Amino acid sequence: MLKHLPNVLSGYRLVAFPYLIYLVYSRQEALFSLLIVVNLLTDILDGWIARRFNLQTELGAQLDSLADYGTYIAAFFGLHAFKQDELGDWMNLVWTFVAFISAFLVLSFVKFKRSPSLHLYSTKIGGYLQGFLFIWLFTWGFWAPYFVFALGWGIASFTEGMAVLLLLPEMRSNQRGLYWVLRQRG
Numbered sequence: 001m002l003k004h005l006p007n008v009l010s011g012y013r014l015v016a017f018p019y020l021i022y023l024v025y026s027r028q029e030a031l032f033s034l035l036i037v038v039n040l041l042t043d044i045l046d047g048w049i050a051r052r053f054n055l056q057t058e059l060g061a062q063l064d065s066l067a068d069y070g071t072y073i074a075a076f077f078g079l080h081a082f083k084q085d086e087l088g089d090w091m092n093l094v095w096t097f098v099a100f101i102s103a104f105l106v107l108s109f110v111k112f113k114r115s116p117s118l119h120l121y122s123t124k125i126g127g128y129l130q131g132f133l134f135i136w137l138f139t140w141g142f143w144a145p146y147f148v149f150a151l152g153w154g155i156a157s158f159t160e161g162m163a164v165l166l167l168l169p170e171m172r173s174n175q176r177g178l179y180w181v182l183r184q185r186g
Contacts, residue, residue, distance in 0.1 A: 003053075007060050009046035013039050013067035020074035029082045033138040036078060039071045040131040047124070061117040061173035068127070069115070072101065075134055086142050097151045100158040107165050117173040118164055122157035129153050 016039055023032035046064060050056045076098060084091055108116035133150040136143065160178050167181050175181055 003055055006046040006050040006055055007057075007063055009042040009049075010060065010063035010067045013042055013071055014063070017067075017070035017074055020071075021077060024074070024077045024081045027081070029078075029138075032078055032082070036071070036075060036138075037135055039067075039074070040134070043068065043071065043127065043131075047119075056174065058117075058173055061119060062115065065115055065117040065119070069101075069105070075130075079134075079137070083137055083142070086137075087147075090142070090144065090147060093148065093151050097154050097158075100155045104158045104161050104165070107162055108171070111165060112171040114171060116161065116165060116171065118161055118175045119173065120157060120161055120164065120175060120177045122153070122160050122177055126150075126154045126157040 016035060020032060020035055020039070023035065043064070046060075050060055050064075076094065079087065079094055080091070087094070104116065108114065129150040130153075133146060136146065163178050164175055164181050167178075167185065168175075
């Protein structure tokens with residue numbers, strides 16, 4: 001059972017995605033907020049379990065990445081639906097962040113014909129920062145300094161991801177970061 005648990009948790013996040021979108025469109029902010037936090041926590045758990053018990057697989061990395069993108073999409077829809085008035089012009093930074101994620105995905109599909117599953121350290125840290133940002137927004141409200149920091153980190157991490165994609169000759173999951181890719185190249 002344990003050996004499949006990381007994939008089950010990622011699978012849960014994939015299955016939860018359409019329901020989260022439904023909650024956004026049916027304007028159920030409280031339940032949406034609760035379930036997006038569950039998604040964020042299961043994301044932390046699946047990665048920790050996979051690393052801790054040496055259960056990392058290529059399938060697991062791809063499932064986790066797809067589930068991450070579903071969670072991002074649901075979170076953006078939630079921000080747009082529930083927090084747009086509170087964020088005001090700060091939504092432009094959200095859309096800039098979305099543009100960087102989109103460019104990262106497009107680059108991967110153009111170069112490798114598949115979704116990326118790099119799991120860079122900077123992207124993992126960014127996921128924690130953005131997850132906490134989301135919890136903060138839905139619990140205590142908007143705080144500009146942290147908002148800029150979390151999304152700025154995300155933009156930087158997806159920029160690093162694009163550089164890594166450009167340097168890799170084939171898609172490889174679980175890369176640590178640009179420094180290590182450059183070091184491997186000699």
